[in-house]
Amino acid sequence: MSIIRRVRFLEVTDRYKAAGRSYPDPKTVCRGRCEGMGFYPTKNPKEWPEGAKPDEIGFVFVKCAPCNGTGRRDGKGATADIEGSVRKIRKAIGG
Ligand SMILES: [Zn+2]
Numbered sequence: 001m002s003i004i005r006r007v008r009f010l011e012v013t014d015r016y017k018a019a020g021r022s023y024p025d026p027k028t029v030c031r032g033r034c035e036g037m038g039f040y041p042t043k044n045p046k047e048w049p050e051g052a053k054p055d056e057i058g059f060v061f062v063k064c065a066p067c068n069g070t071g072r073r074d075g076k077g078a079t080a081d082i083e084g085s086v087r088k089i090r091k092a093i094g095g
Pocket of ligand 1: 030031032033034035036037038039064065066067068069070071072
């Protein structure tokens with residue numbers, strides 16, 4: 001017997017939407033580790049800013065150096081608000 005449920009709403013959230021950032025333009029997206037976010041999580045203490053404390057699973061979110069936190073390889077655009085973005089993402093995933 002198959003079970004088919006009808007759902008009224010299907011919400012799909014990704015990191016860009018969750019953080020309130022627009023999708024990166026393939027023509028300008030940073031080719032660093034941030035994938036257009038301007039920051040990325042890392043467990044490597046050598047990449048952490050001084051005094052950074054890892055979260056409960058060992059990550060620190062750091063500004064992407066190649067794009068200087070803008071998420072763009074041309075360096076234009078606003079630098080990501082890392083802490084605000086991470087807070088929004090955590091809220092979206094219920095963490
Ligand atoms: Zn980047």
